[in-house]
Amino acid sequence: MRTISELMSLSGRTALITGAAGHIGAAIAEALAEAGATVALADRRLAALEQCAERIHGMRMRDARVAAFEVDLADEASARALPAQVAAQCGGLDVLVNCAAxxxxxxxxGWAVRFERQQSAAWRAAFEVNVTAAFELVQEALPYLKRSGKGSVINVSSLYGVVGPDWRLYEGTAMANPAGYAASKGALAQLTTWLATTLAPHVRVNAMSPGGVWRNQPTAFVERYEQRTPLGRMAIEEDFKGTALFLASDMSSYVTGQNIAVDGGWCAW
Known part of the structure; x- marks a missing residue:
């Protein structure tokens, strides 16, 4: 029987994280790198990816293996080419984290505006990146994930893919919650369950649904959000590291088709 440290280890595995230039994607990349994985960082902003790689190396992980890939997930050819590029450069692909959104x-x-002004073009653009790109990446990554024998897909959904927004939180602020965001994140959660039963037993597919993350939002919003949340605070990026590592590693080797809400208990009310 293996030890916990052995179950957590990602040594010898490669993890591709899309949206790695973003807050949550970068945190996930740090966690998987610390567990020993080679991390392939993918996003539209190459300079931001290089900064993420520097942070990983600066976190007492000088020997961490990090590669950066510039990709436009709204472009099908670019998205579909990515898994093969990662496998060729990094020697394989074992974990796919769909975090870009x-x-x-x-x-x-026509996106972050009142519902009456939201536009179909923005809705379609969101689905291209939030759902369609994940579908394309899993398709192209599948041969490598199967070959791994430890293949794991993690789709980053959202609590708003599970529940509707409480608009009282937004009163008096300029913050937005587009319909296309919620609908696409809900679709990604359902795609997760479909893929889980379809790709089993070769590849595990799970989702994590973050709650609201503190990023200097208006004070009124933060106070309302904290009152509405059982754990009494908004999330920080570090809160998602443990769940990502759990789903990527053998700690969750008998877990598939799940959507873990990392939301401070928001969805439990």
Whole structure:
């Protein structure tokens, strides 16, 4: 029987994290690198990826194996080419983390505005990145994930893929919660369960659904959010590291088709 440290180890494995230039994606990359994985960081902003790689190396992980890949997940050819590029450069692909997404603060015409002004073009763009790209990446990564024998897919959904927004939190602020964000994140959660039963027993597929993350939002919003949350605070990026490592590693070798809400108990009310 293996020890906990052995079950947690990702030594010898390669993990591809999309959206790695973002807050949550970067935190996940740090966690998997610390567990011994070679991490392939993917995003549209190469300079931001290089900064993420520098942070990983600066976290007492000078020997961490990190590679950066510039990709436009809204472009099918770019998305589909990514897994093969990672496998060729890193020697394989064992873990795929679909973290890239259009979020509430994304600057896109007809997106972060009142429902009456939201546009179909923005809705479709969100689905391309939040759902379709994940579908394409899993398809292209599948041969490598099967070959691994330890293949794991982690889709980063959202609590708003599970429940509707409480609009009282937003009163008096300029913050937005686009319909396309919630719908696409809900679709990603359902895609997770579909893939889990379809790709079993060769590849495990799970999701994690973050709650609200503190990023200097208006004080009124933060206070309302904290009152609405059983654990009494908003999340920080570090809160997602443990769940990501659990789902990527053999700690969860008998877990598939699950959506773990990392939301401070928000969905438990």
């Amino acid at each position: 259009f979020v509430g603060t994304t600057e896109l015409d």
